[in-house]
Amino acid sequence: MGCLALTMVMAHTFVDQQDENVVRAQAAAENSGLNVRLSQRAIHPPKSLVKEVVELPNVQAARARIAPSPQSAILEDDHHSRVLILSVLDDDRLQARVLADLDFARHVPFVTACAEHRGCAYDRRPITGGLGCVAICIQQALDPSREP
Numbered sequence: 715m716g717c718l719a720l721t722m723v724m725a726h727t728f729v730d731q732q733d734e735n736v737v738r739a740q741a742a743a744e745n746s747g748l749n750v751r752l753s754q755r756a757i758h759p760p761k762s763l764v765k766e767v768v769e770l771p772n773v774q775a776a777r778a779r780i781a782p783s784p785q786s787a788i789l790e791d792d793h794h795s796r797v798l799i800l801s802v803l804d805d806d807r808l809q810a811r812v813l814a815d816l817d818f819a820r821h822v823p824f825v826t827a828c829a830e831h832r833g834c835a836y837d838r839r840p841i842t843g844g845l846g847c848v849a850i851c852i853q854q855a856l857d858p859s860r861e862p
Contacts, residue, residue, distance in 0.1 A: 747857055748797055750849045752784035752841065757799050759811055768819050770808040772826045774835035775848050781840040787849035789856070797856070800849055808848060821855040828854060 777783040787800040797814045812818045828851035829835070837843030842850070854860060 748789045748791060748853050750846065750853055751788045751790065752846055752849070753786040753788065754782050755785055756801055757786040757788060758801075759796070759799055759813060763813050764811045765815055766812040766818060768810045768812065768822060770810060770822060770825065770848070773808050773829045773848055774806070775802060775808060775829075775844040776834065776836050776838045778840040778844055779838045783840075784845045787845050787852075789849065789852060798852065800845065800852060802845060808845075810852070816856070818856075821852070824855045825851045 783802070785802050788796055789798040789800070790796045797812070797816070798818065799811045799813065801809050801811065803809055810818060825848070829848050832847050832851065834844065834847035834851070837847050839846075
């Protein structure tokens with residue numbers, strides 16, 4: 715009986731923490747810059763946390779030549795609350811899974827233009843090229859100091 719009560723308390727605490735993380739992520743997306751972390755593994759957040767899935771059909775990310783190419787880029791605030799996960803799909807298309815309440819789809823034209831201007835489709839540097847390059851464009855697109 716005590717174990718069941720402890721499990722319920724822990725589950726409730728986890729849900730409260732997730733709600734707090736979402737609020738922090740929303741604030742981060744609206745009020746401050748975001749950090750980018752690259753992952754060699756594909757990151758698949760639970761469907762219950764995904765607010766929106768946005769395809770980036772006209773954006774390409776080059777694969778690195780001298781190191782394994784990242785499969786995901788995580789954009790998060792300073793408290794490690796994830797706002798968006800950018801992933802390379804099996805057919806090399808890019809997909810953004812938005813974890814905060816923000817209208818990311820309206821930023822796609824800026825991200826597309828930025829990625830083209832930066833040459834993300836041809837930049838094969840392991841960190842700042844390819845997927846990292848596109849993630850930097852998304853970071854710039856979500857920067858609140860940028861004029862829309």
